[in-house]
Amino acid sequence: MSNMDKNRRQFIGVGVAAAAGLAIAPGVTLLDLAHARPADQAADSAKRWGMLVDTNKCATGCNDCVSACGKENGFGSTGHPETDPQWIRKIELKEIKSGKTHSLPMMCQHCAKPPCVDVCPTGASFKRADGIVLVDRHICIGCRYCMMACPYKARSFVHEETHDQNPDVPRGKGCVEGCTMCVHRIDRDQLPACVEACKAAGHEAILFGDLNDANSEISKRVATYASTQVRADLNLNTGVRYQGI
Amino acid sequence: MNYENFRRVEERAFYALVGVLGLIVLLGAGAWHYMEEHGHIVTGMSNQIVWGVPHVFAIFLIVAASGVLNIASIGSVFGKTVYKARAPLSGLLALAMLGGGLAVLMLDLGRSDRLIIAATHFNATSIFAWNIILYSGFFGIVAAYLWTMMDRRMKGYSRYAGFSAFIWRLILTTGTGSIFGFLVARQAYDSALLAPMFIVMSFSYGLAVFLVAQSVMYRWNGLTLDAAILRRMKNLLAVFVSAVLYFTLVYHLTNLYFAKQIDFERFILLDGGIYTTLFWLGQVVIGSLIPLAILFHPQWGMRSGAVFSSALMIIFGGFCQLYVFIIGGQAFPLNLFPGMEATSSFFDGRMAHPYAPSLPEFLLGLGGIGIAALIAVVAVRILKFLPQDDFSHLAKAEDLTD
Ligand code: SF4
Numbered sequence: 001m002s003n004m005d006k007n008r009r010q011f012i013g014v015g016v017a018a019a020a021g022l023a024i025a026p027g028v029t030l031l032d033l034a035h036a037r038p039a040d041q042a043a044d045s046a047k048r049w050g051m052l053v054d055t056n057k058c059a060t061g062c063n064d065c066v067s068a069c070g071k072e073n074g075f076g077s078t079g080h081p082e083t084d085p086q087w088i089r090k091i092e093l094k095e096i097k098s099g100k101t102h103s104l105p106m107m108c109q110h111c112a113k114p115p116c117v118d119v120c121p122t123g124a125s126f127k128r129a130d131g132i133v134l135v136d137r138h139i140c141i142g143c144r145y146c147m148m149a150c151p152y153k154a155r156s157f158v159h160e161e162t163h164d165q166n167p168d169v170p171r172g173k174g175c176v177e178g179c180t181m182c183v184h185r186i187d188r189d190q191l192p193a194c195v196e197a198c199k200a201a202g203h204e205a206i207l208f209g210d211l212n213d214a215n216s217e218i219s220k221r222v223a224t225y226a227s228t229q230v231r232a233d234l235n236l237n238t239g240v241r242y243q244g245i
Numbered sequence: 246m247n248y249e250n251f252r253r254v255e256e257r258a259f260y261a262l263v264g265v266l267g268l269i270v271l272l273g274a275g276a277w278h279y280m281e282e283h284g285h286i287v288t289g290m291s292n293q294i295v296w297g298v299p300h301v302f303a304i305f306l307i308v309a310a311s312g313v314l315n316i317a318s319i320g321s322v323f324g325k326t327v328y329k330a331r332a333p334l335s336g337l338l339a340l341a342m343l344g345g346g347l348a349v350l351m352l353d354l355g356r357s358d359r360l361i362i363a364a365t366h367f368n369a370t371s372i373f374a375w376n377i378i379l380y381s382g383f384f385g386i387v388a389a390y391l392w393t394m395m396d397r398r399m400k401g402y403s404r405y406a407g408f409s410a411f412i413w414r415l416i417l418t419t420g421t422g423s424i425f426g427f428l429v430a431r432q433a434y435d436s437a438l439l440a441p442m443f444i445v446m447s448f449s450y451g452l453a454v455f456l457v458a459q460s461v462m463y464r465w466n467g468l469t470l471d472a473a474i475l476r477r478m479k480n481l482l483a484v485f486v487s488a489v490l491y492f493t494l495v496y497h498l499t500n501l502y503f504a505k506q507i508d509f510e511r512f513i514l515l516d517g518g519i520y521t522t523l524f525w526l527g528q529v530v531i532g533s534l535i536p537l538a539i540l541f542h543p544q545w546g547m548r549s550g551a552v553f554s555s556a557l558m559i560i561f562g563g564f565c566q567l568y569v570f571i572i573g574g575q576a577f578p579l580n581l582f583p584g585m586e587a588t589s590s591f592f593d594g595r596m597a598h599p600y601a602p603s604l605p606e607f608l609l610g611l612g613g614i615g616i617a618a619l620i621a622v623v624a625v626r627i628l629k630f631l632p633q634d635d636f637s638h639l640a641k642a643e644d645l646t647d
């Protein structure tokens with residue numbers, strides 16, 4: 001558990017560092033990315049938004065979070081999974097030794113030390129003060145280096161013209177995109193679409209909250225139960241955690 | 246063709262060559278326009294294979310560009326006369342290939358219209374951004390170097406310019422290799438050997454390209470390369486090719502040593518389909534073993550035609566090597582959950598859907614070669630780039646037939 005505490009302390013440090021970085025980002029850009037929050041009000045660096053996925057509650061075959069994400073963010077399947085945007089996907093796992101199975105959603109892990117941000121030549125990939133990793137689609141040149149660098153295959157390249165966009169979520173051909181944790185909803189104090197859909201389906205497998213707030217439900221659960229970061233060996237300090245695998 | 250007859254149509258032949266190269270460049274531009282218009286959906290690339298054939302061409306050209314400058318470095322930094330005579334041509338080819346390679350890299354961007362953003366927004370932690378500086382610097386330094394070689398008044402600075410270019414090109418190749426070295430999550434690229442391996446690859450590709458260009462120029466002008474010079478250059482080429490082969494061997498052997506890399510090695514070396522074929526047949530047999538046999542052969546190795554063919558095979562092998570490295574490296578799935586079998590709608594846990602490069606991708610890549618060749622051909626016509634050996638012991642093609 002002391003390890004968890006250390007991690008939490010790290011989050012705070014990272015939050016402050018990110019806030020310093022954000023001072024450079026013009027407010028206009030932020031407004032474009034998230035229409036809800038006024039331009040003069042920066043993301044709160046005291047927070048670190050995160051998710052905890054309880055794989056014991058996640059149902060094999062249920063795809064509600066995935067559909068909700070597409071609906072919320074304005075994309076759907078064209079029947080070509082290799083080029084369709086897949087901000088979130090369901091992975092079915094089978095332990096090779098025991099045969100035990102798990103089902104879980106995989107999306108951008110909102111790393112505290114995001115490789116996608118490190119490699120991005122223009123700075124289009126960036127981390128908001130509250131830990132959410134985003135792509136500023138106004139300066140993304142579509143080099144796809146971030147996709148090469150992401151260990152989770154969390155990003156998609158927009159291969160063709162976009163239709164039926166949600167005005168809150170600007171998208172465009174030739175840019176890279178990924179899970180925004182529904183930043184436009186968070187800024188309106190709503191839950192991310194996948195979290196809400198999972199709740200509506202009666203599973204409540206995804207818990208959303210502030211990892212920096214010791215009293216939040218997510219922090220308490222992270223402190224009480226064993227949770228894992230996928231590819232913890234890479235030391236990226238992910239904002240999305242898993243329980244039960 | 247009889248050389249005297251060729252001389253008579255030489256002028257027309259030159260314009261025909263420029264015309265053909267121009268057409269290749271135009272086709273590349275058309276391919277770019279088509280991809281820009283429709284998006285990358287018209288290519289074979291996907292969210293799994295995010296860098297495709299254009300990157301293979303671009304990286305080949307950039308790596309070879311830095312390698313071809315090696316000829317000039319041997320001349321000016323290490324003071325070898327034979328190579329000094331070849332320094333201007335080496336500098337020209339370096340600039341031409343870097344230009345072609347960068348064009349392909351830029352035109353393959355999802356938003357190639359945003360080039361200005363790439364120039365004005367700079368993320369200092371990105372090795373990619375640093376590479377842009379390295380490439381621009383390379384242009385500047387090599388251009389200055391060429392100037393010191395071509396302009397008598399500047400001759401005195403040639404050594405310094407040559408030395409800077411030598412250092413810069415080593416850094417540049419390291420930078421290119423590091424683009425992949427930073428991708429630690431991908432098994433193909435998680436190796437400390439990448440930077441030195443890219444440097445030897447650049448030596449080998451660069452010299453092969455140089456020999457091809459030199460042969461064509463000599464033929465065109467009815468000259469024959471002096472046997473002693475040919476011997477030196479082909480021996481050097483053989484050394485470079487062996488070095489690449491050695492590095493490839495060490496790269497795979499060290500991977501085999503790490504248990505977590507075994508599956509990846511199996512994929513490339515045994516059951517990776519096209520990647521396995523391109524590795525063994527393309528890179529190892531056609532790109533290394535056959536040319537080595539020719540170059541080391543006491544008679545064939547001294548025939549300029551045979552050396553020319555070997556160089557072409559080495560270039561072909563280089564393309565195969567980069568194809569396996571860049572595309573094969575992406576086709577192998579990321580392993581998110583060790584010890585578990587994974588399935589998903591996004592190809593987790595299995596080899597990606599086959600990557601089928603589309604025609605526009607090849608045309609874009611060939612366009613890059615076209616740009617490089619066009620620059621070189623036109624410049625050679627206008628300025629003196631033909632290697633100026635001491636011609637007293639060189640004769641017309643008819644007399645010298647070794
Ligand atoms: S999961 Fe991938 S896209 Fe998300 S922050 Fe980490 S590296 Fe970036």
Ligand code: SF4
Nearest residue numbers: 120140141143144146
């Ligand atoms: S594709 Fe866009 S976000 Fe990704 S590294 Fe390139 S410029 Fe940055």
